[in-house]
Amino acid sequence: MAPVDAVIAIEKVSVKAFRLMLLARMLDDKFASLYRMGKIHGGVFLGRGQEALSVASGLSLRPGDLFAPLIRDTAGRLAFGEDLVDAVRTYLGSGLGPMRGRDGNVHRGEPRKGVYAMISHLGAMISVINGGLMAHRFTGKTGSVGLASMGDGATSTGAFHEGLNQAAVERLPLVLVVANNCYAYSTPNDRQFACKTLLARAAGYGVEGVEFDGTDLEESLDKVNGAVQRARAGGGPQLVIANLLRLCGHGEHDDASYVDADLKSSAVGRDCLKVAEDQLRQEGLLTPETLTQWREEAARDIENVVAQVQREPGPDPYQEDWSALATKSLVETQWPS
Amino acid sequence: MAPVDAVIAIEKVSVKAFRLMLLARMLDDKFASLYRMGKIHGGVFLGRGQEALSVASGLSLRPGDLFAPLIRDTAGRLAFGEDLVDAVRTYLGSGLGPMRGRDGNVHRGEPRKGVYAMISHLGAMISVINGGLMAHRFTGKTGSVGLASMGDGATSTGAFHEGLNQAAVERLPLVLVVANNCYAYSTPNDRQFACKTLLARAAGYGVEGVEFDGTDLEESLDKVNGAVQRARAGGGPQLVIANLLRLCGHGEHDDASYVDADLKSSAVGRDCLKVAEDQLRQEGLLTPETLTQWREEAARDIENVVAQVQREPGPDPYQEDWSALATKSLVETQWPS
Amino acid sequence: MVITYLEAIRAAQAAALRDDKRVFIYGQDVGVFGGAFKATKNLAQEFPGRVIDSPISEDAMIGMAVGAAVSGMRPILEVQFADFSTLALNQIVNQAATHYWRTGVPCPITVRLPSGGTSGSGPFHSQSMEALYAHYPGLVVMAPATVQDAYEMLLAAVAIDDPVIYCEHKYLYYHLKADDLFTEPPVPVGKARIARAGRDLSIVTYSAMVHEALAVADELAKEKIEIEVVDLRTVKPLDTDSIVASVSRTGRLLCVGEAFPWGGVTAEVVARVASEGFNLLDAPPMRLNAKDTPVPYHPNLWAAHRPTARSIADAARRLLRM
Amino acid sequence: MVITYLEAIRAAQAAALRDDKRVFIYGQDVGVFGGAFKATKNLAQEFPGRVIDSPISEDAMIGMAVGAAVSGMRPILEVQFADFSTLALNQIVNQAATHYWRTGVPCPITVRLPSGGTSGSGPFHSQSMEALYAHYPGLVVMAPATVQDAYEMLLAAVAIDDPVIYCEHKYLYYHLKADDLFTEPPVPVGKARIARAGRDLSIVTYSAMVHEALAVADELAKEKIEIEVVDLRTVKPLDTDSIVASVSRTGRLLCVGEAFPWGGVTAEVVARVASEGFNLLDAPPMRLNAKDTPVPYHPNLWAAHRPTARSIADAARRLLRM
Ligand SMILES: Cc1ncc(C[n+]2csc(CCOP(=O)(O)OP(=O)(O)O)c2C)c(N)n1
């Protein structure tokens, strides 16, 4: 049996994790409803069903680590310390957000705080994390890790391969977390790869791998944290495969009617939030009252932030300097001027 | 014990293979000497030390199959039926060669005969082979296979990953032959990948794999042929890893001084031509007299062809239509005209 | 009957699949799902085994198409957004585009690139990449602006023996409608089209910007200014003759494009007119492009980033005063 | 002392490594081997742990540089040949080039591209890719033509807070020599240089073609024709002021580039001069590029494919008669 302290620590983490999952779910739901009301300029992409894994990624990291979240990582971002307002500002394109209305929705980050801003091209963030870790190595910053999120579909990109192999050659503390949600947009696993499990890839890169049920919060916390610890301790890159199901469309424009009904009713189709709730209840860590209270608090926080951001001005094209260079002396004259 | 017929067949193949290896080695040597005499316009890249594997690739294929040879495949090309004169014409840039002086040295092919013309970008030919095999599938051409050659270094490219994964998903009869010659230009394996053996990659794609001593002709014939047979029989993609050493520079401009002396004196450093010669001698299939005779024949053939091609005119820029499009009505006017 | 630009693209693919056994379609989610934009809706069902979902492997997608084309097929590729074709660039410009010239064996592939900006799409789902492809030898680069062209040029792309980059504009998908697929006499591939005749100023443009230019022509017509709008249709080959002929009628050239400002179609057009039609010009030729930053997400910024009817009209007025 | 263009590149990297701890070099075979062209010879030995061999993974090479740069380093990347940068294009144009604009955090990487044609190198080891990179917002694109510029601009590239594409010409590596690294006063980055003054015709060009143009100027000087040669140095930003100023002196513009003819530097230069300096031109501006095919292998074809002193002189004479 684990010592009492450790049990309490784990419990606390799972409680914290659950609250973050709840917040993420409700924030995502809010984005979906704003989308339906036509208040969002582009697409909306949710993490529904993936919050347990995502929150585990965010909570396994500590300040000084590097994180490259992907589109379904609302929970992980919040867990790593993202301010609610940054998420909302980015979705609403506020000029005050970290992306200043230049980029939107899930394409946000704060590199100086260790959160890289994803580009859309799948797989492309892995090598960027590697580079950040190389910088840490060069500057003697030891003990940090970098975690990159990924989907099952993204494992087919050349960038995935080059990035993981690069990390392996340099033996970098990269944790590559694959949310295998059975689909890449409409494309099922069997049109994406032919290996029985993506875990089989680990050996081909000479890295450690672990696979688990990503609908289970405690499992997720345990396994992701384990991988992060191994990387931190010098064990080299870690390939983490979590099996789960996306419980929403690819984006909110998509009804996901292509998702196999059998999968939905199978174990991977469980709602991780419900699973976590049940776990916490059974462990006596959650009462209906607390849940209601947490929900209310989350709802209030979200409503407040959304209301605030909706009052904020959009970016002003006349205030923009319309240049993509940091070196202002090299900016080209626009034609015609 | 194998039935007598089969033994004879194998012997015959190894004899044929040895003669082709000898021819390839001598042709390569000729290119090297032309290079030193300043008679070659660009680089020269040899297959020295890789002839056993290469010839096994070429001999395992039959008409109707597809082949994407790489830079060290003089032997395999000859084995698959390349005319000596095409190789020489390409190296010398003759206007009469298959590439008409437009492309040169190792960048030659005759797609209509099943030999694709490699581009330099490593890994890029795998998916092209896949496409040819898809065409066969669409047109009901069954029983054909496609073989792509590759180096250890090329396994780090995104194209390698995407191509092999694509073949696996489509379960195409692709045979991917990796000549692991321990170096990519000057870069040793341990700066290229971190897996113990590249064979460990096979499982990650859900394909069959085989690894062997590529300095051994009989082993090479046996293993490559086995993979080709499995692919032909519907077993899906095959990853073939052959270990050997490049017994020359990356190109003839390179003295390969970076090659580890221990490797040179180890088993992978054996000269496959010498190994094959010894094997054949021991099996009573080769006498010193035949060897001398074969050498003389090869030397004469090569000298004749080189002499002929050297008399051929180079391409005439005034005869070129200087357009890259097949649809002549769409060719752009050149500026200025 | 009303048919959209997107439906025309779907119809052309259906016709190609129906009429030519060598045709197949390959791309992410193009199968039963019908594609991210539904450009292949029902085609997998109608043509079993010939509309194939690919893994997320842009490089291998084009490589596979090249191999199939060289072996006799006529693949149509859908890249989910043009922006992702950066990952296929090598196979396009070095493999497909060089193949005929190097080997004498044609490589007839059609690469469909959902291109151009729409509100809220941001830096990575809005790009216009025609300049990259047109720069490399060996490719035909199309950018249809009308429903009829969307249909006819896609069929032409499949029929042509060369690799074709077919830039279809996402904004036009649903916004552009026609009463019929065939409303005008067909124009051969490689020829520009006079979308509207005029004699005071030529606006030379392509793709979605043709419609902005036409709106400007409408507006300025109220001031008795006659704008001629030239729709390039293919940006490579570029129909210099028709462009110069238009400038010879109007004496003034405004070239408009939605792509980034350095290089690209507008530079090539203006450079050619300056070289070949110098004496026809009554005023300096003018260009209007997007701004030199990534394509912004917020509609306020987006509208200011790319040319619009308003900024085109401003430029036209300025040019007319010169 | 005699120093080659290649040695200047090596020297600049040595100086950068020596003076700035944030600098490291990453690329295939750049380590103990010293690089395919020996541009990093001995640097791994002199600066242990800071000159690192990469796997054959161009996409990951640039991605890693971006991550390192964003976290405070100043990586120099060597792509073995410019032609292979097609495989890194996505990371360059979408990751590195957009980073500052999107996040406000600069991404100071220097990507060295051994560029341009040499005899016998063929379609895949000869390309000039500056136009692709200049088209995308967010990049500085350099193309040094002299030994001094090779040195000074590479140091500037490392110092600049933006991603720089540094196109170094392979033909100049050994052919171009100088007595000293510093023979002329330094010119700021972004400014063109008058490589030779003249008043009859401006040849605007860059990289190896500067030397062809200078040879033409020498030759035509015998006929009392004074050619002004403008060396662009950076193709983005493009120093329009200096170009227009030169044309204002000569009235005639011939723009020469070694790249493919559609789009690119010559189109951009001619288009800008036509727009901004229209009234300065006494004759139509003229362009000379390579032909619209891949770069050929055989020297006969190669010499006819790209501009040479001879074809430039022909074009200049034609233009002077206009
Ligand atoms: C290189 C690339 N190709 C195509 C796309 C378009 N795209 C965006 S998300 C997506 C599916 C991603 O699937 P997966 O990696 O499994 O992540 P999930 O959406 O399931 O979380 C695709 C194809 C892209 N973003 N990048």
Ligand SMILES: Cc1ncc(C[n+]2csc(CCOP(=O)(O)OP(=O)(O)O)c2C)c(N)n1
């Ligand atoms: C994508 C790409 N990057 C770089 C190169 C330059 N290059 C040519 S051969 C070579 C080494 C190849 O090593 P390997 O694949 O092991 O083949 P080998 O030469 O050992 O047979 C390199 C780096 C290339 N051709 N393609």
Ligand SMILES: [Mg+2]
């Ligand atoms: Mg998925």
Ligand SMILES: [Mg+2]
């Ligand atoms: Mg090798």
